[in-house]
Amino acid sequence: MSSIPLLPALIVEFFGSAAAILLSFYAVRYSLALVRLQPNNFIWGFLFYFCSTMAAFALSRGVGHIVRITLVYTDHNDLWKQLSPFSGGFNTLLIVSVAAVTIYYHKGLAAYKAIRSEARKLAEANTKLAASAKQLQTLNTHLEEIVEERTRNLSESEKKFRNFFENSKDIVYFCDKNGQITNINSSGKLLLGFENNPNVINFHELFNDKEALQSYLDGLAEKGFVSDLEMECTGRNGTTRHILLTANALYDKDRSLIGCEGIGKDMTRIKNMTEQLINHEKMASVGQMAAGVAHEINTPLGIILGYTQLMMDDFDENSETHSSLQIMERQIQACRRIVADLLKFSRQTESTKAAIDLNDIVLNVLSVTEHSLNIQNITVNRQLAPDLPRVTGDAEKLQQVMINLFNNAQQAMESGGEIVIFTAAEKNLVRLTVQDSGTGIDSTIKNKIFDPFFTTKDVGKGTGLGLSVTYGIIKEHNGRIEVESPVLDRGSQRELQGSAFHIWLPVTPETAESQKEQD
Amino acid sequence: MRNLNVYITVAGIYLLVSFLMPGPAWALQSHGAPEGICVHQMAHILFAGALAYLYWHTRKSPAIASRGWRYLQYFCGILIAWNLLAFTGHELYELLTPEDFINKDTWSEQLSPPLSGVKIIYYIAKMDHVFMVPALFYLVRSLKTFYREARLEVNK
Ligand SMILES: Nc1ncnc2c1ncn2[C@@H]1O[C@H](COP(=O)(O)OP(=O)(O)OP(=O)(O)O)[C@@H](O)[C@H]1O
Ligand SMILES: [Mg+2]
Numbered sequence: 068m069s070s071i072p073l074l075p076a077l078i079v080e081f082f083g084s085a086a087a088i089l090l091s092f093y094a095v096r097y098s099l100a101l102v103r104l105q106p107n108n109f110i111w112g113f114l115f116y117f118c119s120t121m122a123a124f125a126l127s128r129g130v131g132h133i134v135r136i137t138l139v140y141t142d143h144n145d146l147w148k149q150l151s152p153f154s155g156g157f158n159t160l161l162i163v164s165v166a167a168v169t170i171y172y173h174k175g176l177a178a179y180k181a182i183r184s185e186a187r188k189l190a191e192a193n194t195k196l197a198a199s200a201k202q203l204q205t206l207n208t209h210l211e212e213i214v215e216e217r218t219r220n221l222s223e224s225e226k227k228f229r230n231f232f233e234n235s236k237d238i239v240y241f242c243d244k245n246g247q248i249t250n251i252n253s254s255g256k257l258l259l260g261f262e263n264n265p266n267v268i269n270f271h272e273l274f275n276d277k278e279a280l281q282s283y284l285d286g287l288a289e290k291g292f293v294s295d296l297e298m299e300c301t302g303r304n305g306t307t308r309h310i311l312l313t314a315n316a317l318y319d320k321d322r323s324l325i326g327c328e329g330i331g332k333d334m335t336r337i338k339n340m341t342e343q344l345i346n347h348e349k350m351a352s353v354g355q356m357a358a359g360v361a362h363e364i365n366t367p368l369g370i371i372l373g374y375t376q377l378m379m380d381d382f383d384e385n386s387e388t389h390s391s392l393q394i395m396e397r398q399i400q401a402c403r404r405i406v407a408d409l410l411k412f413s414r415q416t417e418s419t420k421a422a423i424d425l426n427d428i429v430l431n432v433l434s435v436t437e438h439s440l441n442i443q444n445i446t447v448n449r450q451l452a453p454d455l456p457r458v459t460g461d462a463e464k465l466q467q468v469m470i471n472l473f474n475n476a477q478q479a480m481e482s483g484g485e486i487v488i489f490t491a492a493e494k495n496l497v498r499l500t501v502q503d504s505g506t507g508i509d510s511t512i513k514n515k516i517f518d519p520f521f522t523t524k525d526v527g528k529g530t531g532l533g534l535s536v537t538y539g540i541i542k543e544h545n546g547r548i549e550v551e552s553p554v555l556d557r558g559s560q561r562e563l564q565g566s567a568f569h570i571w572l573p574v575t576p577e578t579a580e581s582q583k584e585q586d
Numbered sequence: 587m588r589n590l591n592v593y594i595t596v597a598g599i600y601l602l603v604s605f606l607m608p609g610p611a612w613a614l615q616s617h618g619a620p621e622g623i624c625v626h627q628m629a630h631i632l633f634a635g636a637l638a639y640l641y642w643h644t645r646k647s648p649a650i651a652s653r654g655w656r657y658l659q660y661f662c663g664i665l666i667a668w669n670l671l672a673f674t675g676h677e678l679y680e681l682l683t684p685e686d687f688i689n690k691d692t693w694s695e696q697l698s699p700p701l702s703g704v705k706i707i708y709y710i711a712k713m714d715h716v717f718m719v720p721a722l723f724y725l726v727r728s729l730k731t732f733y734r735e736a737r738l739e740v741n742k
Binding site: 082086087 | 622625626629630632633635636637639640643688694695696697698699701705709712713714715716718719722723725726729730732733736737739740
């Protein structure tokens with residue numbers, strides 16, 4: 068086996084050393100650049116230290132090798148021997164340094180990591196904080212808008228319901244569980260007549276009928292509502308009001324009753340109308356019956372009268388029989404009058420209509436009756452409108468109406484009083500009012516007085532046909548008759564003792580009137 | 587940075603002083619005296635250990651996910667190998683006698699026959715730069731990578 072030349076190893080050593088120096092300085096350069104780029108990064112700092120010591124080592128070792136090779140192989144072995152320990156020692160020193168730097172790396176890294184994670188957390192917290200601050204700010208600015216809008220909506224809605232509440236023509240009310248009214252709309256106040264003292268009203272006290280109140284309270288307590296309950300109460304000016312009540316109980320959180328809210332519809336008008344309607348029906352059927360009976364009775368009565376008069380001729384005027392027959396004749400005549408009245412009421416009699424002035428009728432009747440009225444201490448006050456439009460009618464029948472009304476007035480004022488007669492034009496109607504200061508008519512019989520045979524007078528004094536005949540005549544004239552008692556004085560707004568009968572008759576159209584005059 | 591400057595200054599002064607005032611030379615070879623070679627070998631072991639530690643640490647917890655760490659790990663691995671080789675080389679050199687060399691300290695220096703394992707391994711160990719240069723190459727690459735990434739991050 069031959070020997071191995073060391074020359075290749077030397078060449079590798081020589082150039083390798085040079086390359087190592089070069090590369091290690093390259094590394095230093097980059098690490099320095101990194102440190103400059105991010106001075107706060109611990110890892111770059113470490114790498115810079117590491118590379119620097121590494122470069123120092125590579126330099127020391129490489130230079131050592133190169134110097135050794137050059138010195139030894141150029142016969143300067145002695146010099147190298149002098150330098151060699153330094154070179155070697157220095158190499159050792161630098162190796163230890165590199166190792167030391169490396170070992171300290173982890174401690175630094177841990178600290179760096181801790182700082183870094185803290186910093187990141189801090190940054191995260193910061194960005195979160197900024198985001199939430201921004202959110203808060205937008206919320207804040209929006210909040211105002213939102214509040215504004217909500218308030219606007221709320222007030223609109225409030226206005227809507229308030230309008231509904233106030234403008235309702237029905238009574239809308241709220242009350243507590245004792246019935247004390249907490250809130251009531253103006254229609255309600257007006258209807259019930261509490262414009263002035265709205266604070267101290269107890270709804271329960273408004274019920275005229277205790278039974279209705281009981282069923283109202285029971286309904287609220289048991290079902291929580293009442294619907295279409297009919298109640299009667301005394302409204303403005305003491306008038307009786309019929310109210311259709313619908314109410315709901317109000318509860319608090321614990322489901323205990325705290326009050327109620329309700330709507331009441333004023334049914335007075337409808338109720339009156341219904342009653343009138345019923346009256347009409349009654350009148351119509353009674354009229355028909357009366358007409359039938361009257362017609363049938365009229366014929367035998369005529370015959371009886373004829374024979375009675377015949378028989379009267381047969382007896383001496385001074386005889387007892389003759390005077391008996393005379394009484395019979397008078398009574399038969401009375402019967403015929405009653406029958407005639409019945410026929411008038413049922414419009415069975417013929418009528419001749421013309422355009423007439425109501426004032427004339429009034430004056431005609433008064434010219435006959437005023438004298439007897441005056442005897443009874445009754446004064447007649449005429450308040451007739453001049454230039455009253457004419458009405459179409461049967462003068463005779465209307466005179467009958469006047470006579471009936473005067474009779475009733477007279478009978479209501481046994482110890483004297485005053486009759487006031489008004490005529491007035493109202494739109495296309497003419498109003499005639501006969502007002503007396505008599506006893507007045509009780510509200511309980513007010514809707515019965517027009518019934519045939521209804522009377523409060525003693526037997527023989529009244530038949531109860533006067534007003535029903537009047538009613539029939541006015542209907543025949545397409546008019547309307549109403550009773551008012553007690554009478555509200557239009558001037559002083561005071562209630563006067565007595566009663567008033569108002570009659571409205573339609574005015575004759577101008578053309579028809581002028582035509583009649585031409586005829 | 588100030589610490590670094592101080593460090594560099596001290597190192598420079600030390601270098602200068604040590605070169606300008608050469609003391610008596612006890613050593614025959616690079617680390618002739620037993621103590622010298624002993625310290626040197628210990629330094630190699632320490633260095634290898636430190637590198638192994640760095641390798642393990644960077645592997646275990648990469649502070650930044652980057653290819654740069656991979657190159658740094660290569661560097662550590664190769665440099666550990668270099669340390670071991672250098673250590674072996676020094677150890678083997680102690681075993682060799684002057685008779686094992688022919689034409690010592692000349693350009694035609696040779697390892698004399700018969701060839702033994704020790705001589706072959708010593709020969710290989712003498713070419714330790716075959717490890718050192720690639721190791722440093724990876725170090726440079728690692729730093730280059732870090733630098734590029736850091737630049738990107740800063741510019742972002
Ligand atoms: N002006 C009045 N004042 C008070 N009560 C009246 C008045 N007019 C009518 N009445 C009441 O109405 C009832 C009915 O009147 P109506 O004229 O129909 O019958 P009458 O007067 O009793 O009998 P007749 O008129 O048939 O003789 C009367 O009984 C009376 O109670
Ligand atoms: Mg009468």
